Amino acid sequence: xxxxxxxxxxxxxxxxxxxxxxxxxxxxxxxxxxxxxxxxxxxxxxxxxxxxxxxxxxxxxxxxxxxxxxxxxxxxxxxxxxxxxxxxxxxxxxxxxxxxxxxxxxxxxxxxxxxxxxxxxxxxxxxxxxxxxxxxxxxxxxxxxxxxxxxxxxxxxxxxxxxxxxxxxxxxxxxxxxxxxxxxxxxxxxxxxxxxxxxxxxxxxxxxxxxxxxxxxxxxxxxxxxxxxxxxxxxxxxxxxxxxxxxxxxxxxxxxxxxxxxxxxxxxxxxxxxxxxxxxxxxxxxxxxxxxxxxxxxxxxxxxxxxxxxxxxxxxxxxxxxxxxxxxxxxxxxxxxxxxxxxxxxxxxxxxxxxxxxxxxxxxxxxxxxxxxxxxxxxxxxxxxxxxxxxxxxxxxxxxxxxxxxxxxxxxxxxxxxxxxxxxx
Amino acid sequence: xxxxxxxxxxxxxxxxxxxxxxxxxxxxxxxxxxxxxxxxxxxxxxxxxxxxxxxxxxxxxxxxxxxxxxxxxxxxxxxxxxxxxxxxxxxxxxxxxxxxxxxxxxxxxxxxxxxxxxxxxxxxxxxxxxxxxxxxxxxxxxxxxxxxxxxxxxxxxxxxxxxxxxxxxxxxxxxxxxxxxxxxxxxxxxxxxxxxxxxxxxxxxxxxxxxxxxxxxxxxxxxxxx
Numbered sequence: 001x002x003x004x005x006x007x008x009x010x011x012x013x014x015x016x017x018x019x020x021x022x023x024x025x026x027x028x029x030x031x032x033x034x035x036x037x038x039x040x041x042x043x044x045x046x047x048x049x050x051x052x053x054x055x056x057x058x059x060x061x062x063x064x065x066x067x068x069x070x071x072x073x074x075x076x077x078x079x080x081x082x083x084x085x086x087x088x089x090x091x092x093x094x095x096x097x098x099x100x101x102x103x104x105x106x107x108x109x110x111x112x113x114x115x116x117x118x119x120x121x122x123x124x125x126x127x128x129x130x131x132x133x134x135x136x137x138x139x140x141x142x143x144x145x146x147x148x149x150x151x152x153x154x155x156x157x158x159x160x161x162x163x164x165x166x167x168x169x170x171x172x173x174x175x176x177x178x179x180x181x182x183x184x185x186x187x188x189x190x191x192x193x194x195x196x197x198x199x200x201x202x203x204x205x206x207x208x209x210x211x212x213x214x215x216x217x218x219x220x221x222x223x224x225x226x227x228x229x230x231x232x233x234x235x236x237x238x239x240x241x242x243x244x245x246x247x248x249x250x251x252x253x254x255x256x257x258x259x260x261x262x263x264x265x266x267x268x269x270x271x272x273x274x275x276x277x278x279x280x281x282x283x284x285x286x287x288x289x290x291x292x293x294x295x296x297x298x299x300x301x302x303x304x305x306x307x308x309x310x311x312x313x314x315x316x317x318x319x320x321x322x323x324x325x326x327x328x329x330x331x332x333x334x335x336x337x338x339x340x341x342x343x344x345x346x347x348x349x350x351x352x353x354x355x356x357x358x359x360x361x362x363x364x365x366x367x368x369x370x371x372x373x374x375x376x377x378x379x380x381x382x383x384x385x386x387x388x389x390x391x392x393x394x395x396x397x398x399x400x401x402x403x404x405x406x407x408x409x410x411x412x413x414x415x416x417x418x419x420x421x422x423x424x425x
Numbered sequence: 426x427x428x429x430x431x432x433x434x435x436x437x438x439x440x441x442x443x444x445x446x447x448x449x450x451x452x453x454x455x456x457x458x459x460x461x462x463x464x465x466x467x468x469x470x471x472x473x474x475x476x477x478x479x480x481x482x483x484x485x486x487x488x489x490x491x492x493x494x495x496x497x498x499x500x501x502x503x504x505x506x507x508x509x510x511x512x513x514x515x516x517x518x519x520x521x522x523x524x525x526x527x528x529x530x531x532x533x534x535x536x537x538x539x540x541x542x543x544x545x546x547x548x549x550x551x552x553x554x555x556x557x558x559x560x561x562x563x564x565x566x567x568x569x570x571x572x573x574x575x576x577x578x579x580x581x582x583x584x585x586x587x588x589x590x591x592x593x594x595x596x597x598x599x600x601x602x603x604x605x606x607x608x609x610x611x612x613x614x615x616x617x618x619x620x621x622x623x624x625x626x627x628x629x630x631x632x633x634x635x636x637x638x639x640x641x642x643x644x645x646x647x648x649x650x651x
């Protein structure tokens with residue numbers, strides 16, 4: 001009797017231990033994965049990397065930016081021969097966010113650069129200036145590398161770009177999710193894979209805006225520290241014009257690229273506005289921005305192609321649907337000045353669509369959404385009548401321009417072509 | 426190359442996102458399997474009632490997510506392949522279809538019961554009308570989905586719980602043993618060939634691996650088929 005009781009209790013203990021082991025086996029994969037995936041990247045330090053971009057004419061001027069965790073004075077040596085960097089610029093004062101302009105460059109020329117801090121090589125890289133004639137070139141397009149639910153697959157995308165010979169890579173907004181410093185560190189750590197050979201064209205996204213990160217009432221605006229190339233010189237036109245709007249343009253071979261700062265739709269506001277018109281809860285364009293868009297496109301009418309890049313799409317299959325203020329205020333301008341294509345992010349999928357041009361009926365406007373840069377994909381999709389193609393899985397888009405053609409090709413990460421369209425001048 | 430979208434399409438959830446929810450639910454289900462023995466029947470009547478109520482909380486969630494999973498999988502299987510690189514979506518679609526059907530069948534159709542069939546019909550109709558007619562109607566689809574989906578799920582869950590309470594009360598009032606209650610059918614034995622614990626462990630593993638890979642821009646199929 002006593003023996004049976006002892007046997008029962010030891011077998012029930014064995015069952016309990018077994019259950020605990022099974023529970024650990026079942027629960028631990030997700031818990032360990034989520035704990036590491038969601039948190040480890042937050043400890044990423046400032047990476048030793050630099051980026052090349054430009055304010056005006058990339059045929060003869062670019063800037064090189066980099067960041068250090070402490071205030072330092074850097075020296076850039078650059079030249080057309082890797083072993084003979086015959087130009088030197090030393091920063092005048094110690095800073096954390098470094099921006100150095102290189103001017104007087106020769107067009108269509110490969111340059112090498114090396115950054116030194118306290119006599120040690122900090123990082124080095126290369127870039128090519130824009131050609132002065134219509135020469136064929138390739139460029140990359142992607143958006144939304146933001147760390148939405150963990151760091152995402154920006155590193156995966158970055159590894160693909162590293163092998164590309166792009167003249168530049170345009171990131172159409174939402175570099176980061178919440179604007180925290182560690183998010184920018186993570187962005188540049190992943191981007192360092194390609195930044196040493198490919199210049200970066202930044203477009204500001206709604207998540208890149210200034211934010212009060214520590215709740216002291218002062219907003220931090222890291223995007224502006226990294227990418228200061230806006231041509232907006234005035235602020236304060238309306239309640240949203242506290243910071244400089246981020247817009248600029250440049251020509252590269254046969255294509256005029258225009259980068260805009262567009263209003264965003266904030267769906268969270270809908271409930272709070274209590275039934276007021278849609279327009280009231282959209283941010284509006286500033287007048288000087290709209291004037292600049294018109295003037296800039298008017299100046300670019302002799303170019304074979306005009307490509308306008310801004311973060312929030314005019315319409316699309318994503319969560320946000322159509323943006324009525326862009327339809328009302330921007331679309332007629334894009335139609336009037338015969339913009340070839342617009343490129344966007346914001347929605348986390350790839351999409352190509354057509355917006356009928358009622359002014360110049362032979363020039364419909366093609367839009368691309370290239371939001372598969374690394375942030376979690378859209379929860380769901382609802383193609384709109386303007387939608388031609390939607391891809392809801394990781395992919396990236398490449399542009400190839402010649403004197404009289406402009407081709408956009410979208411690839412899966414495995415290199416399969418999922419969409420291709422060519423425009424003729 | 427992908428074919429162009431020719432007509433206005435309805436709203437569809439993205440399996441790349443749904444698979445994360447699936448991995449979490451399937452983990453929870455395996456935890457229940459471990460904690461509750463396979464043919465567990467409590468000796469005390471009151472304890473049994475409480476346990477049955479707690480279990481119906483879980484099965485209510487399973488049914489609703491099951492319907493959402495099957496809806497998503499079917500939409501992709503019968504129409505949305507122009508919207509993807511199949512290597513990314515297909516593993517997720519297979520997993521959520523298999524598990525979604527399991528959640529619905531195991532909860533509602535193991536033994537045929539009029540109340541369960543009625544609930545299933547109402548839930549399917551509500552979700553289909555909401556997702557494929559009500560949500561796409563609005564230009565600002567996202568805000569409607571964000572605002573109304575939790576409410577729809579909440580109401581369906583509430584109805585399911587109400588039905589569960591009615592069933593538990595009826596069962597308690599009947600003095601007969603459970604086995605004597607007449608059901609329209611009983612396919613528990615047959616279902617064990619398809620939906621057993623081994624298969625559930627396999628699909629849990631697949632869902633967890635697929636979910637983890639998705640976060641890095643990979644999928645089970647991209648590891649093997651390029």
